[in-house]
Amino acid sequence: MEQSADLLDRAFAALADATRRGLVARLAVSDATVSELAEPYDVSLQAISKHVKVLEEAGLVTRSRDAQRRPVHLKAEALDLMSTWIDRYRIEVEERHRRLDDLLARTAGPEDQPPCRKKDQT
Amino acid sequence: MEQSADLLDRAFAALADATRRGLVARLAVSDATVSELAEPYDVSLQAISKHVKVLEEAGLVTRSRDAQRRPVHLKAEALDLMSTWIDRYRIEVEERHRRLDDLLARTAGPEDQPPCRKKDQT
DNA sequence: CACTTCCTCAACCAATCGGTTGAATACGAC
DNA sequence: GTCGTATTCAACCGATTGGTTGAGGAAGTG
Numbered sequence: 001m002e003q004s005a006d007l008l009d010r011a012f013a014a015l016a017d018a019t020r021r022g023l024v025a026r027l028a029v030s031d032a033t034v035s036e037l038a039e040p041y042d043v044s045l046q047a048i049s050k051h052v053k054v055l056e057e058a059g060l061v062t063r064s065r066d067a068q069r070r071p072v073h074l075k076a077e078a079l080d081l082m083s084t085w086i087d088r089y090r091i092e093v094e095e096r097h098r099r100l101d102d103l104l105a106r107t108a109g110p111e112d113q114p115p116c117r118k119k120d121q122t
Numbered sequence: 123m124e125q126s127a128d129l130l131d132r133a134f135a136a137l138a139d140a141t142r143r144g145l146v147a148r149l150a151v152s153d154a155t156v157s158e159l160a161e162p163y164d165v166s167l168q169a170i171s172k173h174v175k176v177l178e179e180a181g182l183v184t185r186s187r188d189a190q191r192r193p194v195h196l197k198a199e200a201l202d203l204m205s206t207w208i209d210r211y212r213i214e215v216e217e218r219h220r221r222l223d224d225l226l227a228r229t230a231g232p233e234d235q236p237p238c239r240k241k242d243q244t
Numbered sequence: 245c246a247c248t249t250c251c252t253c254a255a256c257c258a259a260t261c262g263g264t265t266g267a268a269t270a271c272g273a274c
Numbered sequence: 275g276t277c278g279t280a281t282t283c284a285a286c287c288g289a290t291t292g293g294t295t296g297a298g299g300a301a302g303t304g
Binding site for chain 1: 130131132134135137138139140143146147149150151152196197198201202204205207208209210211212214215216218219
């Protein structure tokens with residue numbers, strides 16, 4: 001297995017699939033076994049098992065053992081890592097946007113202003 | 123809600139690549155052309171152009187036209203969508219974790235605690 | 245007009261992905 | 275031990291991905 005891939009790579013890739021996002025949503029409510037997770041989906045149990053493995057390798061879930069069962073548990077840490085990454089740049093660009101709007105509003109005040117293209121807001 | 127599923131797919135997939143995350147980080151500072159974006163990377167210009175296209179189809183960036191240049195602009199909206207999705211379940215699982223800790227702290231006080239099987243409470 | 249710059253399209257290739265089916269493992273019950 | 279349940283492993287397949295090279299479009303300059 002290629003272990004060198006970044007954790008963010010795998011975390012984002014893991015959530016790029018609607019089925020896996022569904023599993024995460026389900027696991028946010030409570031831990032569940034693979035069989036329980038597979039129940040709402042019209043795919044094989046092996047497919048869900050693969051999905052859980054992807055989530056596990058992305059650090060999004062952990063699995064313990066309880067007899068034959070392998071209850072899956074959602075971890076907040078990887079979600080936290082992703083959220084932090086996104087918010088860093090989201091805030092940065094929103095901040096930049098706000099400053100640009102300020103500048104435009106300031107310059108457009110007293111003077112006669114040619115049609116000034118502000119943000120392309122629909 | 124379901125309309126955004128496809129967009130979430132593409133947004134998460136877009137950020138699953140370290141190069142594209144690098145482009146987003148660069149674009150958070152300021153808009154840039156494809157050539158400028160490609161400069162730090164040791165791949166062809168076409169490869170970066172493809173990456174930008176992926177970001178665009180994920181709704182993460184827009185492109186305008188300025189003579190020959192196609193300046194790329196980072197949009198906060200898609201980042202916001204992803205952040206919102208993640209935080210919903212991140213908070214949910216953290217909340218659940220906190221409640222479990224509370225329960226354990228409360229119950230573990232006076233009594234000696236046998237391994238307590240907590241089944242799915244659905 | 246030709247020339248240059250910036251960028252995209254098209255074809256191709258190897259690797260990965262999401263799904264399948266079939267076999268194998270791990271555990272508890274009988 | 276055998277049986278049943280839960281889960282994973284292995285092999286395969288079609289589609290997608292990230293990269294390449296080569297050609298070409300779009301716009302400003304001499």
